[in-house]
Amino acid sequence: MPTESILAWYAVHARELPWRAPSASPWSILVSELMLQQTPVNRVLPVWTVWMARWPTAASLAAEPSGEAVRAWGRLGYPRRALRLHACAVAITERHGGKVPTDHAELLALPGVGAYTAASVASFAFRQRHAVLDTNVRRVLARLKSGQEHPPKSQTTAELRLAESLLPEEAETAATWAVAVMELGALICTARSPRCADCPVIAQCAWYKAGKPAWDGPPRRGQTYAGTDRQCRGRLLAVLRDASHPVEKPALDVVWSDAVQRERALDGLIADGLVDPLDDGRYALPS
DNA sequence: AACCCGTGGTC
DNA sequence: TGACCAAGGGT
Numbered sequence A: 001m002p003t004e005s006i007l008a009w010y011a012v013h014a015r016e017l018p019w020r021a022p023s024a025s026p027w028s029i030l031v032s033e034l035m036l037q038q039t040p041v042n043r044v045l046p047v048w049t050v051w052m053a054r055w056p057t058a059a060s061l062a063a064e065p066s067g068e069a070v071r072a073w074g075r076l077g078y079p080r081r082a083l084r085l086h087a088c089a090v091a092i093t094e095r096h097g098g099k100v101p102t103d104h105a106e107l108l109a110l111p112g113v114g115a116y117t118a119a120s121v122a123s124f125a126f127r128q129r130h131a132v133l134d135t136n137v138r139r140v141l142a143r144l145k146s147g148q149e150h151p152p153k154s155q156t157t158a159e160l161r162l163a164e165s166l167l168p169e170e171a172e173t174a175a176t177w178a179v180a181v182m183e184l185g186a187l188i189c190t191a192r193s194p195r196c197a198d199c200p201v202i203a204q205c206a207w208y209k210a211g212k213p214a215w216d217g218p219p220r221r222g223q224t225y226a227g228t229d230r231q232c233r234g235r236l237l238a239v240l241r242d243a244s245h246p247v248e249k250p251a252l253d254v255v256w257s258d259a260v261q262r263e264r265a266l267d268g269l270i271a272d273g274l275v276d277p278l279d280d281g282r283y284a285l286p287s
Numbered sequence B: 001a002a003c004c005c006g007t008g009g010t011c
Numbered sequence C: 001t002g003a004c005c006a007a008g009g010g011t
Helices: A003-014 A025-035 A039-054 A056-064 A066-073 A082-097 A104-108 A115-124 A135-146 A158-168 A171-187 A231-244 A249-253 A260-273
Strands: none
Touching: A003 A171, A025 A082, A025 A115, A039 A066, A056 A082, A056 A158, A066 A231, A082 A158, A104 A115, A115 A171, A135 A158, A135 A171, A231 A249, A231 A260, A249 A260
């Protein structure tokens, strides 16, 4: 049975990540999950550590301007997540008495918390029984059960049903199983060069048994970045993040030459609430 | 449903 | 070296 093999492997090989410590608070786990969305563990670790020392509770973050969250986010990427995390802190403080809600539906209602994050917090922080389907788990299940190198582009109900069917009955075991499968995908069953020789379930792996056939599905479109609005937004926001005071417009203009694109990106940042255009014509992180 | 949203590491 | 990838979510 793959369940026992993966649990046994995890017991030996799990990384000691601080948000996995028994003492980790639900809030610290929620913070880690928001930061880990599309961002590697190694880049999250130092930011999370500083963040938790400064804002150990939701209420402590909620008491600060959202711009402070954006600044402390640093270069993690996708800074709207910082805004959403701040909004989470406000919602938790105002609606939930400062405590991260334990109910899956209430978690899902928080800003920036989707299906994955709601399930992961309910599972990791509150030891509930949920299918936790992230990119790692989807890849492991695709290989192990479907014999495909990669999961479908977008999550299917078949994947969800498969993940639920594999979930151990007992909640505590299910919670450990969820993080164990994720860890297997992160350390062994990786996207690029899977370490099949070290895999605890190689004997059950449909993809391996089929000879590890190459991906024959639709080409997985890459993410271009150079020259995009995203890169431009990143440059503009970096100026404000690195400044201790509001900046004049020319300080923004110098970081991107295409004026049309630059204005569009700046408007987008303002619309997102990441940049505050002051009455005096200067720009600042939001208050 | 497809597209947008950052950043840095890897081979 | 440029394409791919990383604990997704919102619209």
